[in-house]
Amino acid sequence: MPIQSYLFLSFSLFAIGVMGVLMRRNAIVIFMCIELMLNAVNLLLVAFSKLHGDAGAQVFVFFIMVVAAAEVAVGLAIIVMMFRKVNSVDINILNRLKN
Amino acid sequence: MNIHDIIFWILSLWAIVCAIFVVVSRNPVNSVLFLIATFFAISGHYILMNAQFLAIVNIIVYAGAIMVLFLFVIMLMNLNTDTEPQKSRLVHFAALISAGSLLLVILSAFRYANLTQVPITDAGDIGLIKVLGKTLFEHYVLPFELSSVLFLAAMVGAMVIGRKEVVEEKTK
Numbered sequence: 001m002p003i004q005s006y007l008f009l010s011f012s013l014f015a016i017g018v019m020g021v022l023m024r025r026n027a028i029v030i031f032m033c034i035e036l037m038l039n040a041v042n043l044l045l046v047a048f049s050k051l052h053g054d055a056g057a058q059v060f061v062f063f064i065m066v067v068a069a070a071e072v073a074v075g076l077a078i079i080v081m082m083f084r085k086v087n088s089v090d091i092n093i094l095n096r097l098k099n
Numbered sequence: 100m101n102i103h104d105i106i107f108w109i110l111s112l113w114a115i116v117c118a119i120f121v122v123v124s125r126n127p128v129n130s131v132l133f134l135i136a137t138f139f140a141i142s143g144h145y146i147l148m149n150a151q152f153l154a155i156v157n158i159i160v161y162a163g164a165i166m167v168l169f170l171f172v173i174m175l176m177n178l179n180t181d182t183e184p185q186k187s188r189l190v191h192f193a194a195l196i197s198a199g200s201l202l203l204v205i206l207s208a209f210r211y212a213n214l215t216q217v218p219i220t221d222a223g224d225i226g227l228i229k230v231l232g233k234t235l236f237e238h239y240v241l242p243f244e245l246s247s248v249l250f251l252a253a254m255v256g257a258m259v260i261g262r263k264e265v266v267e268e269k270t271k
Contacts (some may be wrong), residue, residue, distance in 0.1 A: 019198035020122035055234040070136040070253035
C-alpha cells in the first residue's frame with residue numbers, strides 16, 4: 001500500500017477522536033476518544049517507520065503506549081474521585097474546579 | 100488488487116466504522132467494546148506491516164489492560180445505562196463540522212507533500228522483536244529506565260488520588 005492510504009486512515013481516525021472529544025459529555029468516553037487519537041498517531045508512526053526502514057519510530061510507539069498506560073491509570077483515578085464528590089461524570093457539571 | 104490490498108481495505112473500513120460507533124453509541128459499555136474492536140483492527144494493520152511486536156503489545160496492553168480498566172470503572176460507577184445526558188443538537192453539528200474541517204485541512208496540507216510512492220509492505224524485518232530490542236537497548240536505554248520511574252510515579256499518584264477521604268481523616 002502507498003503511504004497515502006495510511007495517511008488518510010490515520011487522519012480519519014484522529015478526526016473521529018476529535019469529534020468524540022467535542023461531542024460527548026461523559027468524561028470516560030472523552031478519555032476513550034483520546035486513546036483513539038493516540039492510536040491513530042501510533043499507526044502513522046509505524047507506517048512511516050516501515051517507509052523509511054527505521055526501527056526508532058516503533059520504539060517511540062512503544063513509549064507512547066507506556067505513557068498512555070500511566071496516563072489512563074491516573075486519569076481514571078481522578079474521574080473516580082470526582083464521581084465520589086459530585087456523583088456524576090458529566091463534564092458540564094465538572095467544569096468548575098472550585099466547590 | 101492483490102490479497103494484501105483487500106485485507107488493508109477491510110481492516111480500514113472495520114477501524115473507521117468501529118471508531119464512529121465509539122463516538123455515537125449512547126451506552127459507555129458499548130463504546131468500550133467498539134474501541135476494543137478498533138484496537139484489534141489497528142493490530143491487524145500492524146501485522147500487515149510486519150510489526151509483530153507492536154501488534155502483540157497493542158492487544159495485550161490496550162485491548163487487554165487499559166480497556167479492562169475502563170470497563171471496571173464504568174461498572175463501578177454503574178454507568179451502563181442509555182440515559183446519559185446528551186449535548187444539544189447544535190453542539191453535535193458544530194463538533195461534526197470542526198472535526199471534518201480539521202480532517203480537510205490536514206489532508207490538503209499533506210496532498211502536495213513530497214512523499215515517496217514506494218509500497219511499505221515488504222520493508223524487511225524491522226518490526227521483529229529482535230531488531231526492536233537491539234534498538235531499544237542500544238539507543239533508548241535512558242528513556243526506557245525513565246519510563247519505569249514514570250510508572251512508579253503514576254502508580255503512587257493513582258493510589259494517592261483514589262484514596263478515600265475517610266481514611267485520611269482517620270490517620271489525622
